[in-house]
Amino acid sequence: MSNRIFGLLLAASILLCVGAPLMIAWAPYESTMGLVQKIFYFHVPSWMIMFLSVFICGVASMFVIFRRSYRADRIALAAAELAVVFGLIGLVTGPLWARKAWGVWWQWDARLTSALVLWTIFIAYLLLRRYGGPGSERLSAAVALFGMANVPFVYWSVNVWRTVHPKTTVVPSLGPGMREAFWWCAGAFLCVYLLFLVLRIRLEEKRLELESLYLTSEDQYKNYG
Amino acid sequence: MPLPIVLAIALMLAGAGTLLRGSVIAGESLSQEEVVEGQEEFVPISELPPEDRLPAAPLLIAAYSFVWVVLLVYLWSIWRRLTKLEKELADFARTVSLKRAGPDG
Amino acid sequence: MLKAPESHLSTPGFFRVVCLMVMKDLAVETRSKEIVYTTIFFAVSCMLVFAFGFVQEGREIDHVAAGILWVTVTFAGTLALGRTFERERQNETLRAILIAPVDRPAIYVGKFVVLLVLMAAVEVIVVPLVSLMFQVPIFEHSILLVLLLITGTAGFLAVGTLFAAMLVRVKSRGVLLPVVLYPMTIPVIIAGVRGTALLFQPEADLAMAQAWIGMLVFFDTVFITLALWVFEPLMKE
Numbered sequence: 001m002s003n004r005i006f007g008l009l010l011a012a013s014i015l016l017c018v019g020a021p022l023m024i025a026w027a028p029y030e031s032t033m034g035l036v037q038k039i040f041y042f043h044v045p046s047w048m049i050m051f052l053s054v055f056i057c058g059v060a061s062m063f064v065i066f067r068r069s070y071r072a073d074r075i076a077l078a079a080a081e082l083a084v085v086f087g088l089i090g091l092v093t094g095p096l097w098a099r100k101a102w103g104v105w106w107q108w109d110a111r112l113t114s115a116l117v118l119w120t121i122f123i124a125y126l127l128l129r130r131y132g133g134p135g136s137e138r139l140s141a142a143v144a145l146f147g148m149a150n151v152p153f154v155y156w157s158v159n160v161w162r163t164v165h166p167k168t169t170v171v172p173s174l175g176p177g178m179r180e181a182f183w184w185c186a187g188a189f190l191c192v193y194l195l196f197l198v199l200r201i202r203l204e205e206k207r208l209e210l211e212s213l214y215l216t217s218e219d220q221y222k223n224y225g
Numbered sequence: 226m227p228l229p230i231v232l233a234i235a236l237m238l239a240g241a242g243t244l245l246r247g248s249v250i251a252g253e254s255l256s257q258e259e260v261v262e263g264q265e266e267f268v269p270i271s272e273l274p275p276e277d278r279l280p281a282a283p284l285l286i287a288a289y290s291f292v293w294v295v296l297l298v299y300l301w302s303i304w305r306r307l308t309k310l311e312k313e314l315a316d317f318a319r320t321v322s323l324k325r326a327g328p329d330g
Numbered sequence: 331m332l333k334a335p336e337s338h339l340s341t342p343g344f345f346r347v348v349c350l351m352v353m354k355d356l357a358v359e360t361r362s363k364e365i366v367y368t369t370i371f372f373a374v375s376c377m378l379v380f381a382f383g384f385v386q387e388g389r390e391i392d393h394v395a396a397g398i399l400w401v402t403v404t405f406a407g408t409l410a411l412g413r414t415f416e417r418e419r420q421n422e423t424l425r426a427i428l429i430a431p432v433d434r435p436a437i438y439v440g441k442f443v444v445l446l447v448l449m450a451a452v453e454v455i456v457v458p459l460v461s462l463m464f465q466v467p468i469f470e471h472s473i474l475l476v477l478l479l480i481t482g483t484a485g486f487l488a489v490g491t492l493f494a495a496m497l498v499r500v501k502s503r504g505v506l507l508p509v510v511l512y513p514m515t516i517p518v519i520i521a522g523v524r525g526t527a528l529l530f531q532p533e534a535d536l537a538m539a540q541a542w543i544g545m546l547v548f549f550d551t552v553f554i555t556l557a558l559w560v561f562e563p564l565m566k567e
Contacts, residue, residue: 021289039288046292065563085299093288100284120513127509131502138564139496146489146514149556153517153549160524160541192296199303206310213317233551240548 009195016188039097041181045189046089047115053083053193054118057125058148061141073137074208076144078200080125082193087119110159117154121147344439347432351440355414356447365413366451373406373456381463395464396526399456400482400519406452407486408508410445411494419498434562442484442491442554449483466530474539475529481546482522486515488550492557496564521546 020041057079063072094112095105106112121143128140342350359365380398418424427437457479461468468475493510497503525542528535 038285042289042292065560085295089292089295092291096284096288096291117513117516124510124513128506132497132500132506136500139493139500142492142496142560142564143510143514145560146553146556149552150514150517153545153552154520156545157517157520157524160538196296196299196303199300199307203303203307203310206307206314210310210314210317213314217317217321233555236547236551240544240546240551242544 006195006198009191009198013188013191013195016184016191020185020188037097037101039093041185042189043090043093043097044182045186046086046093048186049189049193050083050086050090050115050119052190053079053086053197054122054144054148056197057083057122057144061144064141065138065145070208073141074201074204075197076141077129077204078197080122080129080140080144081200082196083122084119084126085196086189086193087115087122090115091119108158110155110157113158114151114154118147118151121150342432344433344436347436348440348443351427351437352443352447355440355444358417359444359448365410365417366448368413369406369410369448370452370455372409373402373452374459376402376405377456377459377463393527393530395460395466396523396530398464399460399526400522402456403449403453403479403483403522404486404512404515404519406456407445407449407483407490408511410448410452411487411490411511412504412507414441414445414448415494415498424498428565434565435558437565438491438495438557438561441495442487445487445491446484449487450480453479453483471529471534471536471539474536474543475526477543478522478525478529478539478546481543481550482518482525485518485521485546485550485553486511488553488557489514492561492564495561517549518546521549 057076060072060076060079063069064076098107099105125140125143125147128136128143132139377398380394380401384394384398415424418427428434457468457475460466490507490511493514494503494507497507497510500506521542525539525546528539528542
């Protein structure tokens with residue numbers, strides 16, 4: 001990834017993140033929920049980014065399994081880590097909003113439960129990468145793949161009961177002031193996500209570079225005494 | 226292998242059909258009384274007693290700060306790992322150059 | 331000009347390999363009965379622990395029987411998965427199986443069938459016990475109950491066999507298998523518990539129970555297909 005694109009991403013992230021609180025404050029109050037509804041501006045984007053990251057991880061994992069691509073593996077690991085990070089943001093901001101809006105911290109409805117299960121699956125991915133020893137790249141790729149395939153089933157199972165989560169059609173129906181603030185924040189999250197993804201991939205590349213250096217030096221030592 | 230594929234597709238269609246039926250049944254099972262009961266329990270915020278009203282500001286501030294904290298902590302953890310790696314790389318380069326100088330020097 | 335002699339041995343077909351693997355494992359198990367006895371005993375102890383855990387003032391909490399049944403099946407299944415592959419690893423037969431010139435997915439199917447038979451043996455003991463301990467009817471809608479148990483256990487084992495096979499050479503496999511398996515099989519647990527609870531009710535909701543069975547059939551098909559697709563590239567060294 002060239003330094004120019006990295007610089008652009010950094011600039012975009014800073015601009016958007018600085019602008020975000022202003023946009024949020026400027027956006028009109030929502031009629032029934034008042035001030036606390038403003039959590040929506042970063043709760044929904046963080047979940048959107050989490051699902052994007054899960055998707056990237058899943059696709060990369062397919063390349064890991066079927067094409068044995070190391071590059072795809074680095075992307076998959078970075079995407080999985082970020083899915084957990086952004087999922088954590090979603091899982092904490094959601095209940096903070098829910099406490100005021102619904103009166104309860106948590107509800108076992110379809111959307112929350114499938115999101116929680118997906119988050120747990122990606123924590124399992126990271127644990128497997130960390131403690132699974134050599135060869136865990138492909139194992140965890142299978143976890144990512146199966147995890148993604150799981151989502152519709154969890155969603156359907158829990159959906160058979162009543163759900164209190166707002167329906168997906170909230171976003172298009174946003175009023176004029178809110179729409180800009182929402183997409184600004186979504187853009188901010190996206191830029192931050194891409195920035196972190198690039199950084200994490202670079203970190204992984206450096207780590208692998210060091211590992212391969214250790215391995216070649218060991219070989220040289222063995223060959224030349 | 227055509228037969229297993231045909232079987233798999235047939236099973237998936239059967240499963241999907243039952244899934245659809247299940248959704249319909251579940252929707253119907255939400256009886257009218259349950260819906261009306263839920264609506265009758267609704268109390269608008271202005272009519273709630275003061276103890277039940279939660280101040281929104283602390284929740285909003287908590288959520289907002291949490292987002293920043295998490296992102297900054299993650300950034301810091303990447304930075305920490307990166308510097309550790311670079312230090313290791315530098316150490317490694319030094320060790321290699323020492324080894325090379327050793328037998329000659 | 332020399333021509334390579336034609337081989338008179340052809341590689342066995344897919345189903346033949348599955349049958350061979352199933353026969354082999356069942357033969358080993360019938361002789362030692364190690365896994366089946368220990369898993370059944372574990373399942374019964376599990377149930378006892380849950381029964382004491384959920385009893386309130388000497389009276390059990392309603393609707394808890396279905397949950398206890400499925401949690402017991404999950405825990406016993408995890409144990410059976412671990413033990414089955416551990417045995418292969420200890421006797422170094424896993425490498426032999428993998429070297430054999432057979433369709434890799436057939437190995438997966440073979441193991442899956444063996445584990446299904448094993449879990450059926452466990453459930454034959456556990457389900458009547460649940461009925462006795464919690465006074466729930468198991469013979470009223472027995473066909474649906476059996477279907478629910480088969481499809482649910484199959485869903486759990488479909489995912490479990492793949493991951494247990496892949497984890498067999500990993501050091502922390504004991505704890506990593508549940509860590510990876512349980513979130514993945516949550517839909518199975520939900521469907522199993524909800525379906526069973528509906529069948530245990532005094533006025534059983536048969537239509538909804540059938541819908542859960544339908545979902546489990548769908549789940550099983552999707553995940554067995556995924557596992558077959560992915561088994562070969564994953565087990566390659």
